Amino acid sequence: MLDVPRLPKPFPTRRTPPPEHDRTAPDGRPAAGGGTAGRDRAVDALRAFAILGVVLGHWFVTAFVAAGTDVTGLRVTSPLKAMPEFAPVSWVLQTLALFFLVGGYAAAKGLRPDEPWGRRFAGRLGRLARPLPLLAVVWAPVVAALSWAGFGGDTLYALVKLVLSPLWFLVVFVVLTALTPAVAALWDRCGAWGAVALVAATALVDAGRFALGAPAWIGWCTVLTGWLLPFYLGVGWARGALRSRRTAAGLLAGGAAATAALVAFAGYPASMVGVPGADVSNLSPPTLAAVAFGLAQTGLALLLHGPLTRWTRRPRVWSAVSAANRPAMTIYLWHQTALMAVTVGTALAFGAVAGLHTRPDDAAWIVHRVVWLPVVALVLAGIVAVVRRAERPGSRTRRR
Template sequence: MSLVARIEAATPAHRDRTIDALRAVAIVGVVLGHWLVSAVVSDPARPAAWHGASPLADRPALIPATWLLQTLGLFFFAGGYAAARGSRGRALPWLATRFTRLARPVAVLAVVWVPAWLLLSAMSAPESTLHVVRSLLVHPLWFLLVFLALTGCAPLLRAAVTRYGLWSLMPSVALVAACDVTRHLGTADWLHPVATVAGWAAPYLLGIALAQGVLPRRAGPVLLPGGIAAGAGLVLLAGYPASAVGVPGDGWSNLDPPSLFALALAAAQLGVFLLVRDRLAAWLRRPLVWAPIAALNLAAMTVYCWHQTALLLVTFAGMTLGRLPGLLDEPAGAWPVHRLLWLPVFALALAGLCSAFHRFEK
């Protein structure tokens, strides 16, 4: 049998392929977003000294791209759906399996990078370079702590949706709103970790609601325009940043912790998903369409854990050739176009890393 045929034959008939497609879109969006906004700049007088920069800082025209590539809400929605379907009647075994699958790829990443980090330190790498490497590797992993917390609470969250329906989202939204108020006032920073978990609990609960039949398809025409209207109102009337990710100079980020704007964006994205879900399901019944979606889902954690390593490996290699356009130069001028040309190189490096480390996710 061909690989496509084997994947099709191995897929259970009851599996919801649309959720896997949504998860694939979320992973691809996050990876591309990180590759496109993570500018690593080398000092012309001291090439080994790096600092981070963002192409979004001086280009407001690029901000709409963040609305498409900031897809964490979709990821947590898919996680909530999987939790509701997987933990029924066997919560403890499901939790153990889930925690193991999430933790093992991260542990392997640490086993590789801790010695590499010590080697860079021993070679007297500039502190600014060490900071860039640390940020690129560690910051994308923050969401795993939130995801693990929500996974551990999945049985309780499922019970809340069963009892209160969509009203179970209200405490999460209220906590995020309270945190936004304190950020505007410059008080109560201790609320930020709580708001981070509460903020991503909202799409997680929506995923549970879909799995339990509480979130109907007709919610799509409500979530899409409602999310767009809420996001526009927050930016135009309440002074929220328009970017879905942090931008130097904005003062605060819609993502750290997630703000009401982040929830509005997730609502709009999920509205689109609900509107196209039936047509998407029919499309995914084609083996050639389904095979790459299934393959990416099987390697989702490996892709996420190693995508910034791929960027760093290409960047380290690029040092030998100088400040190539889109790599190690300032994110000015035509930098975004040049960066697009590097995406296949990053993807090729990531494919090699996945080939080496995917075995630890299986």
């Protein structure tokens, strides 16, 4: 018999791991193995700060006042109505422009020439909308139970309005995210001149509202122009623009100076959040002052990018930032529910409590509210833990 030479055994095949910049989930969570080398951690830190600002801002400026000893007749007001000198607090805690800036940056980074944008957008939309059904499922019986407990229709309307009010942001954010390819194309064609056009459009709408006698409804056009501006700048940032410190400093100084001038000489409110009973709100709809303030926030965010990059290299810091980003949308949708749970629960158990059900008209109320904030934060943490588990009931099985 002929000796047939043995062929050498093939080398064992090994699956090539993906490059580090691909080992991150599309929603910002570290992928299996923990690779996050390709993420811009400073942008994630900015998003976490934006979440913190919105949550603390709402918890500070939302006050429930009991009508005497009747805690079932709560009405909603704001400490800024009785204490306008605390308006600078809103300058620190109103961070919506920062949300849209990092949203535009992340959406532009998600554009891939080899992947249909519709597929990626559907994934983003699913992550944004996932907490919504549970919010409705929970609040429907809660409203019925509060009505049975004796809470009046005005109180229930105010509570439900606070629950639903964060959804306007989600709608605008989804629309802008869907338009990311068009916004990116506009940036490639117009560059910074597109931002100038958006500022000019907002100024024209405000001039029509406040000086030319145009109908008030045209003000809602600035919901698009006002929030598209930071989103547009975020897209430009992702495409390599706005990288110099001179540009960042110019945005910060110019935006701050314009905001101060509009408040001091043009009659715009000093508060960057809405105040009950005020004739004009800087947010509903956004005014030119809010747009200028957003430009200042954008400049500050760009200046902080380098220090935040170095800061988030610390493992503990990055763990905290990552932990805040994973449930960001859940926190945003449920933080007012946590405040109302503490407020209504203590009212039913103990009656009117200082800092929760008393008039926000002096510094003592602020001290009492600060004391209650850790309790509200603990309730929110519990809600987020339960909601996140309910949103993905099969996650544990998939991990196994």
